[in-house]
Amino acid sequence: MRDPDSSEQALIEADDKLCEVLGRNIDLLPIVFRFGISSNVGQSTLGEICLQKKIDLDFLLAVLNTYHSSNYFPNTESVNLTLLTDFLIRTHQHHRQVTIPLLGSLMQELKIKLPDTKLIITLEKYLNDYVSKLIDHIEFEEKYIFPLVGILDENGRRSDLKTSSANLKKLFGQHNNVETEISDLIIIILQHIPENADIQIFHDILHTLSHFEKEQIDHARFEDKILVPRLLKLFGTKFRSNAF
Amino acid sequence: MHSSSCIVIHPWPIVQIGLTNILQSLKIEVTAAYSLCPENKMIIGWNDIVVLIDTREYEFIHKHCKSFRRRNIAIVGIHFDALQTPDNNLFDEILYQSDTQGVLFNKLKAFSNFGKHKQPSLQLSDRETEVLRLVATGFSNKKISDKLFISIHTVISHRKHITSKLGVKSISGLTLYAVINDLID
Numbered sequence: 471m472r473d474p475d476s477s478e479q480a481l482i483e484a485d486d487k488l489c490e491v492l493g494r495n496i497d498l499l500p501i502v503f504r505f506g507i508s509s510n511v512g513q514s515t516l517g518e519i520c521l522q523k524k525i526d527l528d529f530l531l532a533v534l535n536t537y538h539s540s541n542y543f544p545n546t547e548s549v550n551l552t553l554l555t556d557f558l559i560r561t562h563q564h565h566r567q568v569t570i571p572l573l574g575s576l577m578q579e580l581k582i583k584l585p586d587t588k589l590i591i592t593l594e595k596y597l598n599d600y601v602s603k604l605i606d607h608i609e610f611e612e613k614y615i616f617p618l619v620g621i622l623d624e625n626g627r628r629s630d631l632k633t634s635s636a637n638l639k640k641l642f643g644q645h646n647n648v649e650t651e652i653s654d655l656i657i658i659i660l661q662h663i664p665e666n667a668d669i670q671i672f673h674d675i676l677h678t679l680s681h682f683e684k685e686q687i688d689h690a691r692f693e694d695k696i697l698v699p700r701l702l703k704l705f706g707t708k709f710r711s712n713a714f
Numbered sequence: 715m716h717s718s719s720c721i722v723i724h725p726w727p728i729v730q731i732g733l734t735n736i737l738q739s740l741k742i743e744v745t746a747a748y749s750l751c752p753e754n755k756m757i758i759g760w761n762d763i764v765v766l767i768d769t770r771e772y773e774f775i776h777k778h779c780k781s782f783r784r785r786n787i788a789i790v791g792i793h794f795d796a797l798q799t800p801d802n803n804l805f806d807e808i809l810y811q812s813d814t815q816g817v818l819f820n821k822l823k824a825f826s827n828f829g830k831h832k833q834p835s836l837q838l839s840d841r842e843t844e845v846l847r848l849v850a851t852g853f854s855n856k857k858i859s860d861k862l863f864i865s866i867h868t869v870i871s872h873r874k875h876i877t878s879k880l881g882v883k884s885i886s887g888l889t890l891y892a893v894i895n896d897l898i899d
Contacts, residue, residue: 589894596890647884654887657784657880660758662894669759676758 481542482534484517484527491516491534497681500568501537504560505530529553537688546696554697555616561689562608569682570601576675583668593659600651607648610637611693618701649690652683718828720764722747723771724792733766733792736818740826761785764825769793769800769808779804784881788828790821838879843897845872849885850892 482491488507492499505525516534520527532544577594584590614637656679663672720742722730730747737744742764751767751774765782767775769791782789791805800808807821838846841862848858855873859866877883882891892898 592890592893596886599886650884651886654882654884654890657882658887658890658894660781660785661880663759667759673754673758677754 482516482531482538484520484531485515487513487515488519489513495538497684498534498537500564501534504557504564505533526550526553529557533557536691543691543695546699549696549700551619551697551700554692555619558689558692558697559612559616561685562612565604565608565682565685569678569685570604573597573601573675573678573682576671576678580671580675583671584664589662589664593655596655600655603651604648615693615697615701618705619697649683649686652679652686656680656683718764718826719743719745719762720766720825721745721760723751723765723767723774725749725768729792736822740819740823742822742826760787762787762828764788764790764828766790766792766809769798769805770795775804788825790825838876842872842876842879845869846876846888846892847897849873849876850889850898 482494488502492502506523507519507525514522516530517527519525520530528548529550532549535542536544574597577590577597581590581594656676659672659676659679663669720737722733722737722744724730724733724747727749730749734744734747745763751771757778760782762785765787767789769775775789775791779789788806789804791800791808793800793808794811796811802808807824809818809821813821844862845858848861853861855866855869858864858869862869876888880888880891882888889898
């Protein structure tokens with residue numbers, strides 16, 4: 471049985487062929503797509519693909535390895551913040567355009583197959599509320615956090631310093647809620663699968679939620695451990711890592 | 715009538731057959747025997763059962779043990795490797811190659827009523843249920859303390875127990891649990 475998080479997993483490197491990387495961990499496919507790489511270049515190495523498509527190889531390797539293994543984390547100072555925010559925005563787009571609609575359609579399918587209307591209506595309401603909070607969180611990041619990278623790139627202009635720092639700190643609490651609520655949903659569904667229910671639909675929903683949860687955790691790692699500390703440092707705010 | 719159910723996961727047919735015979739003599743029903751660990755979708759429906767598994771299936775056990783605890787699934791290790799020591803924290807019981815017939819019977823007999831009654835530790839007390847109901851209705855710790863005439867410290871203690879028993883942490887999650895289980899409308 472494969473465990474992508476196993477400490478024995480080798481790091482993904484520039485000489486690895488894309489098809490081999492995806493063979494080792496197929497969950498990286500949507501991440502690869504977010505870099506504009508299509509899988510039909512699978513026989514090429516990551517280094518060759520980056521050269522051909524003008525993609526920053528170090529950043530691609532940092533992202534793939536972070537998603538591939540929870541034991542890996544890139545050098546915080548070396549990550550290009552502009553590339554990182556571009557990637558995070560594409561991840562948001564993936565949530566909006568793929569994952570959230572997929573969960574919605576699975577819920578509709580469950581509605582048809584599950585006679586227990588109270589259970590399904592309650593689960594659906596929880597999921598809708600969760601999605602609504604997630605969208606608010608995504609919009610908050612895109613409106614108040616990500617543009618800070620551009621401001622700093624321009625020449626370190628420090629307008630609205632107090633507001634920006636407060637927004638950066640606010641982000642941490644939001645991440646915690648987003649992850650906990652999806653984890654709670656998984657646990658509650660597991661505890662309430664009715665006898666003789668269609669196991670396949672529950673499997674599909676749990677698998678999608680579980681994958682979504684992992685994506686949220688990795689996404690938050692990039693923001694909480696790299697983006698926000700780097701921005702706070704650049705803003706000159708006295709930053710204490712244990713404050714978070 | 716059988717009093718509880720179990721599943722055997724071991725690559726050796728001789729172990730599967732031997733354990734199945736012992737378990738059946740103890741009126742424990744063996745619902746399935748696997749040579750390889752089953753896929754995720756096969757185990758979703760498992761609840762209130764005993765899983766007897768080769769301790770060498772470390773990845774499977776480690777991956778699912780938390781979920782199994784939540785679903786009241788007991789994990790019994792089958793350990794035939796004299797060179798390795800199994801992790802006791804992962805198992806409710808461990809069967810060893812050196813176990814005599816009597817020891818083996820006694821160890822397995824302890825599971826003869828497993829899963830037929832919900833474990834008391836998983837059930838909320840009346841007070842915890844009341845606190846959960848109020849949390850789900852939107853009451854703060856202070857308001858719960860005033861309403862139930864208990865200290866805030868006691869409210870927090872009840873909330874910790876609720877979270878520990880249900881495995882649910884967020885207020886939204888607790889509200890969802892309360893609605894599904896008819897604790898609130």
